[in-house]
Amino acid sequence: MKKVNLSTKQLSKFAGMWVAVDTTREKIVAAAKSFKEIAPLVTKPVGSKTPDERIPAAFKVPRKNERYYIL
Numbered sequence: 001m002k003k004v005n006l007s008t009k010q011l012s013k014f015a016g017m018w019v020a021v022d023t024t025r026e027k028i029v030a031a032a033k034s035f036k037e038i039a040p041l042v043t044k045p046v047g048s049k050t051p052d053e054r055i056p057a058a059f060k061v062p063r064k065n066e067r068y069y070i071l
Helices: 008-014 035-042
Strands: 002-007 018-022 027-032 057-060
Touching (some): 002 008, 008 018, 008 027, 027 035, 035 057
Antiparallel strands (some): 018 027, 018 057
């Protein structure tokens, strides 16, 4: 996993990788080749009182020659 602090405008740098995005600040928080590597950043325990808005979102950035992923 590579922790970064970049704007979401630079998503093309992470083509084919899973990214964790902080939606409140519109920043890329981390990037990795598999979801398992960024899972601790984008999941929370059942009893956690952290608001959902504060947890980064995760998705896979499509490569230039690929279409959108449907999970």
